[in-house]
Amino acid sequence: MEIAFLLIPLAVLLVFVILGGFWWAIHTGQFEDLEEEGSRILEQD
Amino acid sequence: MVHIAMAASQALSGANPWQGLDIQSEWERFSQRDTSSSHVWTSHVWVDSMHCAACSGRIEQTIKQLPGVLAVYASAASKRVRVVWDAQKISPSQWFANLDEIGYTAMPVNEYNAITNRTVQQRKMLWRLVVAVFCMMQVMMYAYPTYTADSNDMAPDMVQLMKWASWVLTLPVMLFSATPFLSQAWISLKQRQLGMDVPVSLGIITAFVMSTLATFAPGGWWGDVVYYDSLTMFVSFLLIGRWLDVKLRNRTAGALENMMRRLPHAVLKKSETGEWVQIAASNINVGDILYVRPGEIFAADGKVIVGNTSADESMLTGESDPVMKPTGAQVIAGSGNLTSVIEMQVEQVGEGTQYHALVNLMASASTEKPGIALLADKVAQPFLWGVLLAALVAVGYWWSIDPAKAVMSAVAVLVVTCPCALSLATPAAMLASAGTFAKGGVLIRRLQAIQAMSEIDTIVFDKTGTLTENLQQVQLAETHPDWGNTLILDMLASITRDSLHPVAKALHTYAVEQDALTDLVMHDWQEVVGGGISATLDTQAEAAVAVKLGNAQFSGVMESDIGAERQVYLMAGNVMVARFTLTEQVKPHAKAAISQLISQGLDIQLLSGDRIAPVKNLALQLGIQSASGLQKAEDKLQHVMLLQKQGRKVLMVGDGLNDGPVIAAAHTSIAMGTGVPLTQAQADMVVLGNDIGVLVSLISHCKKTILIVKQNLLWAALYNAAGVPLAIMGLLPAWLAGLGMAASSLLVLLNALRLTDWNKSGWQKGQA
Numbered sequence: 001m002e003i004a005f006l007l008i009p010l011a012v013l014l015v016f017v018i019l020g021g022f023w024w025a026i027h028t029g030q031f032e033d034l035e036e037e038g039s040r041i042l043e044q045d
Numbered sequence: 046m047v048h049i050a051m052a053a054s055q056a057l058s059g060a061n062p063w064q065g066l067d068i069q070s071e072w073e074r075f076s077q078r079d080t081s082s083s084h085v086w087t088s089h090v091w092v093d094s095m096h097c098a099a100c101s102g103r104i105e106q107t108i109k110q111l112p113g114v115l116a117v118y119a120s121a122a123s124k125r126v127r128v129v130w131d132a133q134k135i136s137p138s139q140w141f142a143n144l145d146e147i148g149y150t151a152m153p154v155n156e157y158n159a160i161t162n163r164t165v166q167q168r169k170m171l172w173r174l175v176v177a178v179f180c181m182m183q184v185m186m187y188a189y190p191t192y193t194a195d196s197n198d199m200a201p202d203m204v205q206l207m208k209w210a211s212w213v214l215t216l217p218v219m220l221f222s223a224t225p226f227l228s229q230a231w232i233s234l235k236q237r238q239l240g241m242d243v244p245v246s247l248g249i250i251t252a253f254v255m256s257t258l259a260t261f262a263p264g265g266w267w268g269d270v271v272y273y274d275s276l277t278m279f280v281s282f283l284l285i286g287r288w289l290d291v292k293l294r295n296r297t298a299g300a301l302e303n304m305m306r307r308l309p310h311a312v313l314k315k316s317e318t319g320e321w322v323q324i325a326a327s328n329i330n331v332g333d334i335l336y337v338r339p340g341e342i343f344a345a346d347g348k349v350i351v352g353n354t355s356a357d358e359s360m361l362t363g364e365s366d367p368v369m370k371p372t373g374a375q376v377i378a379g380s381g382n383l384t385s386v387i388e389m390q391v392e393q394v395g396e397g398t399q400y401h402a403l404v405n406l407m408a409s410a411s412t413e414k415p416g417i418a419l420l421a422d423k424v425a426q427p428f429l430w431g432v433l434l435a436a437l438v439a440v441g442y443w444w445s446i447d448p449a450k451a452v453m454s455a456v457a458v459l460v461v462t463c464p465c466a467l468s469l470a471t472p473a474a475m476l477a478s479a480g481t482f483a484k485g486g487v488l489i490r491r492l493q494a495i496q497a498m499s500e501i502d503t504i505v506f507d508k509t510g511t512l513t514e515n516l517q518q519v520q521l522a523e524t525h526p527d528w529g530n531t532l533i534l535d536m537l538a539s540i541t542r543d544s545l546h547p548v549a550k551a552l553h554t555y556a557v558e559q560d561a562l563t564d565l566v567m568h569d570w571q572e573v574v575g576g577g578i579s580a581t582l583d584t585q586a587e588a589a590v591a592v593k594l595g596n597a598q599f600s601g602v603m604e605s606d607i608g609a610e611r612q613v614y615l616m617a618g619n620v621m622v623a624r625f626t627l628t629e630q631v632k633p634h635a636k637a638a639i640s641q642l643i644s645q646g647l648d649i650q651l652l653s654g655d656r657i658a659p660v661k662n663l664a665l666q667l668g669i670q671s672a673s674g675l676q677k678a679e680d681k682l683q684h685v686m687l688l689q690k691q692g693r694k695v696l697m698v699g700d701g702l703n704d705g706p707v708i709a710a711a712h713t714s715i716a717m718g719t720g721v722p723l724t725q726a727q728a729d730m731v732v733l734g735n736d737i738g739v740l741v742s743l744i745s746h747c748k749k750t751i752l753i754v755k756q757n758l759l760w761a762a763l764y765n766a767a768g769v770p771l772a773i774m775g776l777l778p779a780w781l782a783g784l785g786m787a788a789s790s791l792l793v794l795l796n797a798l799r800l801t802d803w804n805k806s807g808w809q810k811g812q813a
Binding site: 001004005008009011012015018019022023026027029031032 | 203
């Protein structure tokens with residue numbers, strides 16, 4: 001069980017890394033328009 | 046039409062179509078002045094056809110080469126381009142034209158700031174939510190073993206490590222995610238106005254302080270229980286509610302802006318030399334002649350002067366059928382030109398257009414608080430004091446028995462009574478209905494009207510334009526044998542040419558349809574109110590005939606047929622040349638709708654300014670028991686007030702113009718009809734389009750709305766009534782209270798969403 005003493009701090013760090021990813025996604029507008037992106041492939045340029 | 050189109054394109058090829066943007070007041074609308082230099086501007090434009098990174102790269106490269114352009118940032122994701130330029134070296138029209146050349150048409154983004162603010166706000170709320178949810182999930186993981194494992198299974202070191210980890214993960218939730226609640230509570234405390242956020246913040250802070258003490262200094266009177274899981278979960282649920290709220294509000298604001306954006310930014314105007322030049326839509330003046338191609342949106346209200354087309358007015362009327370627009374017809378800003386090229390003369394611009402009135406109407410309705418919501422605000426204060434008292438009782442009761450439990454149950458009381466559901470109950474339902482009505486062509490001026498509409502027991506109808514069409518059917522009933530039909534029609538068409546009276550208009554249209562001449566020479570033309578028209582006409586056969594057109598009394602003849610139809614006599618001297626009858630057409634669904642309303646137990650009455658015979662006749666046709674004619678505005682007002690003295694709740698349905706005072710006095714009111722100038726309409730609701738049947742489904746949907754509001758309020762009350770005692774007794778852990786609170790808010794929202802389904806003509810099914 002000693003490994004948990006390493007894993008728990010690592011997991012906490014990982015949360016912050018993942019949150020960093022979300023920060024990027026939200027602030028570049030990845031969640032702004034969820035419908036249009038899917039249908040764009042059907043449009044002609 | 047072809048030559049017009051060609052002329053236009055020739056005129057266009059020479060001039061820069063974006064010249065209209067080169068005035069500073071124009072570019073200020075989509076640009077901001079640089080803080081460091083007074084002639085450097087940052088402009089935002091919208092390029093709809095920019096889909097990929099390659100497009101944005103091409104745009105950036107092309108515009109950057111222009112002298113005077115300092116920087117270009119194009120974003121394919123938002124379809125926006127930001128251009129920094131020097132007003133001393135370049136004008137906006139130059140880089141707009143440059144974009145045109147490489148195949149990208151740009152549009153100025155006028156409301157850029159508003160959109161940016163909303164986007165930033167929504168992103169921030171989502172970011173708060175994501176932080177809270179992620180940390181919550183992690184905290185749950187560390188809380189789980191302490192709930193399930195035997196106390197001997199886990200080393201104390203391990204338990205302590207998990208507490209520390211949870212504390213680290215709770216910090217961002219406390220310091221970042223929960224700040225909207227905390228700061229709002231602080232503001233309301235400073236203003237000495239107890240708001241909904243005060244007990245929420247109290248709960249969060251209490252839980253956090255207790256847990257922190259338990260983590261870093263275990264063994265005190267605060268015990269060693271931590272509430273990180275309850276706390277993060279609670280904040281997450283609250284944020285879900287907030288985020289949905291922000292999203293919903295932004296969508297409404299976005300919908301309004303989309304409506305505004307519908308109007309074109311640039312139009313083709315006929316210049317003094319007869320050429321077509323492109324000008325900015327904000328520079329259109331009354332009297333201008335504009336060139337509108339199929340597929341374009343009319344930029345102003347006006348009249349078609351060259352060409353025939355059809356228009357899509359569904360946005361304004363809710364009717365999806367195209368409307369024919371022959372020469373002379375009125376077109377409305379915001380509606381679409383469908384079939385062919387026309388020229389129009391502008392009669393109303395900007396704020397004066399029906400379209401603007403519509404947008405303003407929607408905007409004002411969405412900020413109004415209905416009476417029932419005001420009630421919720423009123424109970425909020427005593428409610429909160431009650432909550433604080435209950436929390437104190439819980440602490441007092443448990444303090445001597447188990448201090449840790451005291452904290453826990455106080456937190457639970459504060460959480461379980463979170464008045465989210467209570468404050469969401471009414472506005473959610475009302476706004477859902479108002480939005481649905483707007484889509485179906487019914488505009489609500491005041492949200493109170495929904496409540497009032499659900500209470501009515503009497504409906505008073507106006508006749509003309511409400512139950513009957515404004516257009517009247519004309520028949521030539523009788524002619525003098527010495528006078529030819531052609532001459533009669535020529536006289537009729539000429540004498541009615543300049544009158545605005547609806548009867549004269551109907552007669553004029555009738556005559557013109559039969560190719561009558563409208564240009565007989567007239568002298569001494571005179572219109573007598575309530576009588577008719579008199580003039581001296583020069584006909585081909587005879588000069589200076591004294592002609593009269595009007596009712597029997599005015600024409601000096603005996604009423605020949607006292608029926609439902611209106612009789613109009615054309616006199617030449619003392620000889621009756623012709624008699625016309627005008628029949629009003631009952632609106633298509635009027636009969637079915639009225640009988641449906643009567644079967645619902647509503648008392649239907651008809652009040653009209655028209656003569657008694659046609660009013661009685663119409664009442665008979667439609668099955669209305671109580672009808673009176675010859676009612677002036679004061680008579681109508683007295684009648685309605687009398688009804689109200691008897692304790693009745695009266696809905697007044699009229700054209701919304703002539704009935705101003707009656708409409709103000711009635712419990713609630715609806716203005717009907719396509720011809721209603723919205724700016725002047727006084728009614729609580731405006732039904733666009735011509736379908737009287739909408740009334741039936743409108744009333745039943747209003748009733749349904751109020752029912753759902755009551756369900757919501759009942760649910761919120763029941764939930765509190767059950768939750769508070771349980772929490773005081775310590776039977777409700779804080780996390781369960783948080784879950785219940787979130788679930789009750791969600792339930793209220795979902796219940797309100799049922800109102801977005803409105804079947805406008807569903808009532809007819811039972812009829813067939």
